[in-house]
Amino acid sequence: xxxxxxxxxxxxxxxxxxxxxxxxxxxxxxxxxxxxxxxxxxxxxxxxxxxxxxxxxxxxxxxxxxxxxxxxxxxxxxxxxxxxxxxxxxxxxxxxxxxxxxxxxxxxxxxxxxxxxxxxxxxxxxxxxxxxxxxxxxxxxxxxxxxxxxxxxxxxxxxxxxxxxxxxxxxxxxxxxxxxxxxxxxxxxxxxxxxxxxxxxxxxxxxxxxxxxxxxxxxxxxxxxxxxxxxxxxxxxxxxxxxxxxxxxxxxxxxxxxxxxxxxxxxxxxxxxxxxxxxxxxxxxxxxxxxxxxxxxxxxxxxxxxxxxxxxxxxxxxxxxxxxxxxxxxxxxxxxxxxxxxxxxxxxxxxxxxxxxxxxxxxxxxxxxxxxxxxxxxxxxxxxxxxxxxxxxxxxxxxxxx
Ligand code: SOE
Numbered sequence: 001x002x003x004x005x006x007x008x009x010x011x012x013x014x015x016x017x018x019x020x021x022x023x024x025x026x027x028x029x030x031x032x033x034x035x036x037x038x039x040x041x042x043x044x045x046x047x048x049x050x051x052x053x054x055x056x057x058x059x060x061x062x063x064x065x066x067x068x069x070x071x072x073x074x075x076x077x078x079x080x081x082x083x084x085x086x087x088x089x090x091x092x093x094x095x096x097x098x099x100x101x102x103x104x105x106x107x108x109x110x111x112x113x114x115x116x117x118x119x120x121x122x123x124x125x126x127x128x129x130x131x132x133x134x135x136x137x138x139x140x141x142x143x144x145x146x147x148x149x150x151x152x153x154x155x156x157x158x159x160x161x162x163x164x165x166x167x168x169x170x171x172x173x174x175x176x177x178x179x180x181x182x183x184x185x186x187x188x189x190x191x192x193x194x195x196x197x198x199x200x201x202x203x204x205x206x207x208x209x210x211x212x213x214x215x216x217x218x219x220x221x222x223x224x225x226x227x228x229x230x231x232x233x234x235x236x237x238x239x240x241x242x243x244x245x246x247x248x249x250x251x252x253x254x255x256x257x258x259x260x261x262x263x264x265x266x267x268x269x270x271x272x273x274x275x276x277x278x279x280x281x282x283x284x285x286x287x288x289x290x291x292x293x294x295x296x297x298x299x300x301x302x303x304x305x306x307x308x309x310x311x312x313x314x315x316x317x318x319x320x321x322x323x324x325x326x327x328x329x330x331x332x333x334x335x336x337x338x339x340x341x342x343x344x345x346x347x348x349x350x351x352x353x354x355x356x357x358x359x360x361x362x363x364x365x366x367x368x369x370x371x372x373x374x375x376x377x378x379x380x381x382x383x384x385x386x387x388x389x390x391x392x393x394x395x396x397x398x399x400x401x402x
Pocket of ligand 1: 174200242
C-alpha cells in the first residue's frame with residue numbers, strides 16, 4: 001500500500017543497499033514488503049543498490065526491485081534519493097561504509113556481526129553516537145530478534161514469567177561446510193569474515209541470549225576448532241550465499257573456526273552455554289534455545305519458528321508441563337500485519353519486521369534496538385571467546401590411582 005487510510009502517500013524513505021548476495025536478497029524482500037504489511041509513517045523506496053560488477057549489480061537491481069544500480073558505494077551514499085544506507089557486504093567493509101554513511105548524514109542498517117574486530121566496532125558505535133545527536137539512527141541486523149515467537153519470549157521473560165533466570169542454552173547448527181570440497185569462500189577467510197561459525201552463527205546466539213535475558217554476558221570460557229584446514233580455492237566468481245561456487249585444483253588455508261563452544265556467566269549470575277558450527281551434518285538452520293528460571297522454562301527451535309514451548313512451574317505439578325504456544329495470534333508481536341491465526345510466517349518475515357522497526361525508530365526519533373552499541377557489546381563477547389579459546393588451560397582428567 002502506498003497510501004494511508006486518508007489516501008495520501010506517506011513521505012518516502014529512500015533506501016540504498018550495498019551488496020546483493022544472500023543477505024542483500026533477504027533485506028530487499030524486507031524493504032519491499034514492510035510498507036505493505038504494516039501501516040508505516042514513512043514509505044521505504046528501494047532507490048539504489050551498489051556492487052562492484054556492473055552486469056551483476058544491474059541484474060540484482062532488476063531481480064530484487066531496486067530502481068537504480070551503482071558500482072561504487074560512495075556514489076550510492078552521495079545520492080540525494082538515499083536517506084538510509086543498508087550494509088549487506090562481508091564484514092571487512094562494514095566499518096568503512098557505515099561510518100562514511102553516518103558522516104554523510106544517512107541512517108544506517110548494518111548486517112551482523114557489526115564488524116570484524118572490537119576496534120572497528122568501537123569506531124562504528126562512536127560514529128553512531130555522534131550521528132544520533134543529529135537525529136540519525138543506526139541499527140545492527142540481528143534479525144532473529146524479530147521472529148514473533150522470540151519477541152514474545154522476551155515479553156514473557158520481562159514480565160517475570162520465568163522468575164529468576166538460572167540457565168540459557170543456545171545451539172546454532174548448520175551443515176553447509178561438512179563437505180571437504182566446499183571452496184574457500186570469503187566466509188572462511190579471517191581477513192574478510194573476521195571469524196567463522198563464531199561470528200556468523202555465534203553472534204546471533206550471543207545477541208539472543210542477552211536480548212532475552214535483558215542483561216549482558218560478563219565472562220566466557222571457550223573452545224574453538226577448525227576441522228578442515230585446507231579447501232579448494234574458488235575457480236571463478238563466488239556464487240554467494242551458502243552454495244560456494246566451483247572449486248579449483250589448488251588449495252588454500254582456512255583461517256577461521258569451523259566450530260565454537262563456550263560457556264558464559266550473565267550479570268545476574270545465570271549460566272549460559274553456546275555451540276555454533278557449520279559442520280553438524282543434517283542440521284540446516286537449527287537455532288535452538290532453552291531458558292530455565294525459578295518459575296518456568298521456555299524453548300524455541302528456528303526450524304519450527306511459529307512455535308514457542310512454555311512450562312509454567314507455578315502450575316500444579318500434576319498438570320504442569322511444556323505446552324506449545326502457536327505464536328500466530330493477532331495480539332502476538334508483528335502478527336497484526338500478516339495472516340489469520342495458524343497460517344504461519346517464515347525466515348523472510350524477520351527482515352520485514354526489522355525494516356518496520358527501523359522505519360518506526362527513524363520516524364519517531366527513538367533509539368533503535370539493537371543499536372551499534374549493542375553490536376559492539378556482542379563483538380566484545382566474540383573477542384573474549386577467541387581470547388579464551390587461544391589461551392585455554394586444558395585440565396586433563398586425574399588418572400585413577402592403581
Ligand atoms: C550463514 O551461516 C547464515 O546465512 C548467516 O550468515 C545468517 O546470519 C543466518 O541468519 C543464516 O545463516
